[in-house]
Amino acid sequence: MTRPSASFDDSGLFRVLFDMAPDAMIVVDRLGTIMLTNPQADRLFGYPTHALHGRPIEDLLPATLREVHVAHRTQYMDNPRVRPMGAGYELTGVRADGTVFPVEIGLSPAQVGGKPLFAASIRDISETQRARQALARARYDTRVADISRRILLAATHDAAMTEIPALIAETLSVPTVAVLLVDPHGGGLRIAAAVGVDDPMRILLTGLRGSQAGDPPPRDDLDGGLVTRTPLGANAATRPALDAVLALLPDREAPAGYLAVVIPQTETFDRDRQHFLQSVANVLSASIQRGRSEEQLAHAQRLDALGQLTGGIAHDFNNLLTIVSGNLQLLEWDLEADSSARETIASASRAVERGSTLTRKLLSFSRRQRLNPQQVRTELLLADLSEMLARTLGERIRVVADCPLGLPAVFADPGELEAALVNLALNARDAMPRGGKISINARLHEQTMDGGDLLPGPYVVFTVVDSGVGMLPDVLSRAVEPFFTTKTGGKGSGLGLSMVYGFVKQSSGKLSIHSEPGSGTRVELYLPSVEYRAAVAPAADIVEGDETVLVVEDEDEVRRVAAFFLRRLGYTVIEAGTAKAARTAFDDHPEIDVVFTDVVLGGTVTGLDLVNEFQRERPGLKVLMTSGYEYGAPEDDRRRMGELELLRKPYRREQLATSLRHVIDGG
Structure with a gap:
């Protein structure tokens, strides 16, 4: 050189x-x-x-x-x-x-x-860094789109959720990612899906808690507060100090959980990574909400289908009971002097009553039970109920009732409401074979917006909580289905909770059940509330009469029993087995004072259609409806029934006489 x-x-x-x-x-x-x-x-x-x-x-x-x-x-x-x-x-x-x-x-x-x-x-390197950031953001956006597609194509959000942690870990080059969901029963966090989580890490992640259950204490707020970074702790033998970066899984009322990424405390987590994590969390949260809505819809559709089936069975069974009961009463009339025959008839009549009680429970589940909603003083109801339950549930069960002073009255059928609360208390007792505590309380709930099951307005919420064995998820999902029971043979029909469900839904309320194995069960009944006003007792009814009655009934044996009852009571009876025959009889007999008709007539024309037509021609015509349903046909409800009185099958002659007189006399 x-x-x-x-x-x-x-x-x-x-x-x-x-x-x-x-x-x-x-x-x-x-x-x-x-x-x-x-x-x-x-x-x-x-x-x-x-x-x-x-x-x-x-x-x-x-x-x-x-x-x-x-x-x-x-x-x-x-x-x-x-x-x-x-x-x-x-x-x-x-x-x-x-x-x-x-x-x-x-x-x-x-x-x-x-x-x-x-x-x-x-x-x-500003330009170089900007180019790097653009490439990273494009990669993040591509991954978010891929995750969204996978969630959309997955059969359930649970299936899609299992893939997400690994995809996030690969994208962010981190070893540990987990989906943490708030447990609705225990209140803590549970791991729904994860990658790189061993037993020590599982303990650290599920142990995150804050001022509210499942809410981890933030150390640093990132990405506008939706992403937090919090100390996770360390296993001194194997790990350095760690942080958990948590992206919120938003839900309608409270967070559904968090998407967690575990990194060393010395590692940075820039805003692009935060935004990517929260974007995935938003997509996952939407999937969770969609899945929950689909489950609720499927559950409601299943219960509605069961309701239609049980209602139809109850309707047909009530017609049979009406025939059996009517013929027993005819025998009772004919054999008044024979004491042994009266005892036999009374035994058979009691069996009819038990059958009627069974169909009433079925109709309650199908929401076709005829209710008599009234103002019920909440504090008096709970006071009487707690005293009665304390005596009947046994010494090993402690019943605690609480009702704030000044709580509004509830608008419901008092007998059915009491039966519903008793049913829940009995279920709670059965869930505590070694004894325990049942808490029954009431509170006011103001529904400010349409919540699907509840319309806006004030509601009284009855809560029954036990310290029993709780229910597994598969049992909880079927808890209100009729005839579903976990009790051994002879110890339950499986109609208790289904009857409560039907009563609450028919009363324009909502039933909510929360349960976890080993942690007891919490049941809430939402019922409309009203300002209490003292009721006026009705006047007594007259039993017999001499008017002309048109009896319209498509079941021949039921019609025969009704006509016989009315004739024995002094009435003139004209019979019709179809809507067409009733139309002819009505035209031929202008002296008809009252129409006694079944709602379901076996054709396209119902009893309601028939009486509406008759009343247009003769304003003021008296009408008494009857049905094996509590309301009438499945397509009919209280609004269509209007002011018409309905006599539920099976009925006794005294009930028929009283109802008919009540209609004729304008009660």
Whole structure:
């Protein structure tokens, strides 16, 4: 290699090269004092020429990083074996006007006149970083779209959820990701899906709690408060200190849970990663809500189908009971003097009553039971009920009732409401074979918006809580289905909760059941509330009469029994087995005073259609309806029945006489 001539000025050449270097060049001494800068460094950091000379190098860093940089610089410069650090070390610089920007640094030691100096080449990488961020964001967006597609195509959100942690872990290059859902029963967090979670990590993640159950205490709020970073703790034997980055899974009323990413406390989690995590959390939350809505719809449809089936069975069975009961009463009339026959008839009649009670429960579930809603004083109901239950449930069961003073009255059928609460108390007792506590309380709930099951307005909520064995999820999902029971043979029909469900829904309320194995069961009944006003007792009814009655009934045996009853009571009876026959009879007999008709007539014309037509022709015509349903046909409800009185099958002659007289006399 040819050396330059001695006349060549090396120092001048080096100075020219130093000043012309494309990168910013800064030379500092062992104490970090800036000794020399080139024009590019002055321009990059926004200082006049030579203004940086004599200043500490930390002046070019944000205030939050200066103390840490002093420690790192000192450790590097004091190392006797210090070597060039090379390019690629990224830092954050700050200009004279306070602007923060990313830089890449290369650092090399030098000895000048026996004095250690350190030369740094600095490059602004704002554009490079922006390009990197754009690529990362595009990759994140692509992954979010992929996750959304997978969730959409999955059979259930649970199936899709199992894939998500691994996809997030791959995208963010982290080992541990978990979906944490708030347990609606225990109140803590449970892991629904995860990757990289062993038993110690499971304990750390499910142990996250805050002021509210399942709400982890944030250390740093990120991404507008939707993402939090909180200390997770460490296993001293195997792990460094860890943080959990938690993206909120939003839900209608309270968070459904969190999407958790576990990282070392020393690792940064930039805003792009936060935004990606929250975007996935939003998609997952929407899937969870959709899945829950689909489950609720399927459950409601299943119960509605069961309701239609049980209602139809109850209707046909009531017709049969009416025939049996009617013929027993005819025998009772004919054999009044025969005491042995009366006892036999009474036994058979009691069996009919038990059958009628069974169909009433079925109709209650199918929401076709005829209710008599009234104002019920909540505090008096609970006081009487708690006293009665304390005596009947046994010494091993402690009953505690609580009702705030001044709670509004509830608008419901008092007998059915009491039966519903008793049913719940009996179920609670059966769930505590070794004894325990049953809490029954009431509170006011104001529904401010349409909640699907509840219309806006005030409701009284009755809550029955036990400390029993609880229910498994599959049992809980079928708890209100008729004839479903976990009790052994002879100890339950499976109609208790189904009857409660039907009564509450028919009363324009809502039934809510929460249960967990080993943690007891909580049942809530939402019923409309009203301001209490004292009721007026009705006047007594007259039993017999001599009017002309048109009896319309498609079941021949039922019609025969009804006609016989009415004739024995003094009425003139005209019979019709179809709507067409009733139309003819009505035209031929203008002397008809009252029409007694079944709602379901076996054809396209119902009893309601028939009487509406008759009343248009003869305003003021008296009508008494009857049906094996509590309301009438499935397509009929209380609104269509209007002011018409309905006599439920099976009926006794006394009930028929009273109802008919009540209609004729305008009661």
